[in-house]
Amino acid sequence: MPKPNIRFTERPHLAHEHPMLNDYLRAFKERLQRSYKRSKHLGKSDPLLDQALQQAFTQNETFSQEKFELLVNYFIHSFFHYANDDFTRVDYYGYPSEQGMVSDSIEGAARNYPLLAAYLHYQTNTRHPIFIQIKETLSQGFLNATNPTHDGYWGKLTDFKQTICESADFALSLWLSKHHIWVNYSPSQQQQILTWLRQINQVQTVDNNWHLFILLVQFVIKDLSGIDEICLERYQRIKEFYVGEGWFRDGEKGNFDYYNSWGFHYGLFWLDQINPNFDRTFIQQSAIEFSEKFHYLFATQGFSFFGRSIPYRFAAPTALISTMIQQGHTDGRGKRILSTLTHFLIQQQAIKKGNVTQGLFQADRRLLDPYSGAASGLWSLRPFILLLYASQQIDFWQAKELPLAIEQQDYDISIPAINLRIIGTKATQEIIAIFQHQQYPDLPFAQASLHDQPFYQRWIEWLCGRSTRAKNNLLRKGVTAYSSKLSLYLPNKK
Template sequence: MNILKRKLYWISFLTLSICTVLALYYYYLSKYGVDDWDNNIKPYSQFERYDENLKNSFLSSNENNYVERYRDLFKYFMKGYLEYKSEEGALVYYPGENSSRGVKINALEGFARFFPLAASYMMSTNDVPINIDGKKINLSILFKNAIVNGTDPNGKEYWGDIGNRDQRLVEAADVALGLWLSRDHIWKKFNEQEKQQLFNWLMQAEGKLFTDNNWNLFPITIFKVMEGLGANIPKNIKYSETLYQKYKSNTYKGKGWFFDAPSGYDYYNGWAIHYSLFWLNQIDPNFDPEFIKKSNIEFVDFYKHLFSSKGFPFMGRSVCYRVAAPAPIVAGSILSPEIIPPGLALNALDSTWKYFIENNAIKEGRVTQGFFEDDLSLLDGYSGAGSCLWSLRSLVIAFYADSKISLFESKREPLPIEVSDYEITNDIIDWKISGIKKTQKIILEVKNNDLDTVYPILKYGLKNELLELIFRYPNRPNNHKALYENRFYSNQNLLFE
């Protein structure tokens, strides 16, 4: 009898333990697990043909026809948008891996990070309808409809309320920028109720908490756009000025460089900070113009030495944003064309896009989630399928520049590596860039880092895959050491092989 009782006790104990573990597991999944983690979205039919056509167009011998090649490049990404967009177009579900923020945010990123490029293209072409697969598409009508649906709190494609430390704040800045760029084509199509609905959504950025780094520039961009579109709200104008001055005084270190938390100095200075400062200058030419132009000149004067037709030395986080790297150089061709010639900017832009297109970083109508091909070893947990479209930022400025200074008709000018050997040092960030003209090799030396230690990329493997399967949450290798703490990085980018 005692034996039977003991057996019943242990069976009950084990049953209760299993139930408790399962309950805790399902509680964890409900609280932290990423919705629709498996993301079974497939590439669209016959994407291989479009990938091949892009390569043939962009890498062709007729490389001097920049206008045609870059319009083809836009149409390629436009095809991707059309294939992966939701019914009303406010969300874009690209194939690829999820981020920690979930499918809905990934889909918002897919829209918000493409929209400024579409808006810039509209500006460059005066919103002439484009032909995709034999169909004429009016971009301004298409995107106007998408924005109305995305900002409608009662709609099925509503982007959601903007909260504290919310990724929606980042995406709202891109939506706002796209609205400003397309103001002559989309803005006038909204009725008063739709404009108010849009402003109501953007106004949610007011008073929100956010990460104290380049995120400071997002609410400033939102409120400056609103001001530029006619919503002159004194408290927001004052808030933007106060926040900007605080940000500048706390993070600007000199010679064009800002300290950007959490890691200090990396390509975020180019594709996030100088990118945002450029647009603030264009939206409001009286917004700290001397500082923005001077810091851009000083930044680009050093930064341009990183670029070649064989790539640039990559280091730092958000690897999949890499094609945005030439953005501040292109911005400089507008801010200070007498110092940063448009032909030099065009060369940096074109060399970068050719380098990545040739190495399969653009495929399936999207930007891949790695350095060349998709690579989960390099994908941050906060990056999902739509995140990598930040790479389009160099194109956003390029089409805008084409509308202002006919960038794509500029005579290409040589990059520093195509002129001579060099060694150039920035003592603010303790970086040295060395270039050898004969081999086109460029080496970035981070002088503060240890000379003898070499950190390889930790690879995403079976353990990571198993933990992601169980917990339905990104478990990707922490490659901070390899991306920030090596002494040398080169444009051969052997680190990523």
């Protein structure tokens, strides 16, 4: 049974979840501003890019190094196509978040930065044109985003603001590129960036995985400057969410979500990389225990998605990759998981116009939480960031792919820590994940489905550039069974 004794804290009132008229007016102004700055669709300016990606991931099922580099270069090219304001904003097309389009454009930059920074690890030829371009881009972007007098300034870090999340990717990118960029900044430039980052020490966050964003920034600050302002209380709170077998509850009343892989273990992995002397035993052992059973959820075509943030689906294998890096070798089964999921999703056109689509396959409003905007799903890049960072040191591309569990046999296993049962049937290649407890027993049966957005709400969302979508987390609607066939998430047929 899941650990019941997590200390209770009251959820704060979040202004962006309770918008007033002024919020819609501000969002409308942002929509006009950001729409003017957008480049035309990448699919229109360079339609062959999508075609080349589709062709490469359809012709065979092997996830070669060449395919990986094609995928990475696709997103790098897309970043430069949509970037503006001196690389501090990236304006993608898509449905907006409830934070507005300025926040969405900052996400577009921030969630690409780690990919760019990790590329500097991967590309050993420092004279390569892309290497030089990325180095100059990040160098400018870091300074412009933290300069209050620049048009691309990301603003002050304030309580519950979305930029708190993005500051973590900013800090990680700064750390990843420190030998190429940070060391070349003047003392005043370094101080400007540190001054902006250190605002993180005063902000309030929701009491869940957001603690990891704060910690990652603080770890980077200490590594780069020696200033130790790490809030150990936040780290202890993260550990308080730990229920065993590698799983964390996302807050005192939170769900057990598939983003444990890329939301919890990814953040902990980077804490361990930045400071290997910080609680390494727990961080690495919990990741190992998580990976031991998490792999049973993956089929050759699909994954038993449960929780929210479904459009971030490419990131599902993240913890499997980070654990390989921690252990210093490639697991052939984990490599096949990443390969099959990536191929399957791309073949279903889950990447288009330089971005991951805002759904499972095609764009689907029903699957997009109100906090997610046009660039939010780029956290899907996390396993590829890890491979840029360390694939060579674990001989990832030389390792042989090994069969998935579902390709070898039937199975029926459980994860008692979260009351989850996983049933795999080899003959049908289907995996069913069943939660054997009902966290929300009083919800009416009729609510246990994905609800579409009424037309008038869609119109308001388009006009104001601000999400009017409902939260559609099926776990919170009382759904307890999830299939790798993904029938729960298929589009409505009207």
